[in-house]
Amino acid sequence: METKKRTYSDLINQTKALLQHEFDLVANMSNMVSLIFEKVPGLNGTTFYRWKNDELILGPFQGRVACMHIPANKGVCGHVAVTKKSEIVPDVHQFPGHIACDARSRSEIVVPVFWPGTNRFFGVLDLDSPYLNHFDVMDRNYLEQLAPLVFGNQGLLS
Ligand code: SME
Numbered sequence: 001m002e003t004k005k006r007t008y009s010d011l012i013n014q015t016k017a018l019l020q021h022e023f024d025l026v027a028n029m030s031n032m033v034s035l036i037f038e039k040v041p042g043l044n045g046t047t048f049y050r051w052k053n054d055e056l057i058l059g060p061f062q063g064r065v066a067c068m069h070i071p072a073n074k075g076v077c078g079h080v081a082v083t084k085k086s087e088i089v090p091d092v093h094q095f096p097g098h099i100a101c102d103a104r105s106r107s108e109i110v111v112p113v114f115w116p117g118t119n120r121f122f123g124v125l126d127l128d129s130p131y132l133n134h135f136d137v138m139d140r141n142y143l144e145q146l147a148p149l150v151f152g153n154q155g156l157l158s
Pocket of ligand 1 (some may be wrong): 066075077097098128
């Protein structure tokens with residue numbers, strides 16, 4: 001538990017330091033998924049999807065080739081695009097309509113991301129693990145703090 005807190009608090013500090021002065025979203029999403037993939041143990045994928053023309057479109061990611069278009073309400077990411085609430089999926093095979101981009105994935109967490117200072121939906125951050133039940137409420141709380149840092153200083157202020 002302490003190790004996980006330490007991992008995320010270091011990750012948040014490193015992310016702030018790296019992204020705060022950069023406003024290019026592709027650059028920031030790219031480095032954020034890279035940092036998460038490197039620092040959070042037990043992942044096989046870390047992916048940004050952006051909300052564009054009423055669907056999710058693949059953004060910067062780490063891991064195997066991923067689905068490029070996800071309609072609203074399809075799979076875990078599409079579900080979060082509708083509910084706008086984080087979803088922890090302990091066993092992806094039990095989630096109706098789960099999209100298996102990488103057959104190794106067994107559990108998943110998806111958090112919604114909003115444009116800074118608004119409730120306008122930007123997209124989702126999706127973490128996949130080859131282990132069952134890999135994510136918990138602590139992951140969710142930290143990832144919800146981490147994701148808005150993708151907007152640089154604007155994310156820090158909101
Ligand atoms: N498993 C996700 C699709 C995205 S990939 O895992 C990168 C889902 O069901 O929404």
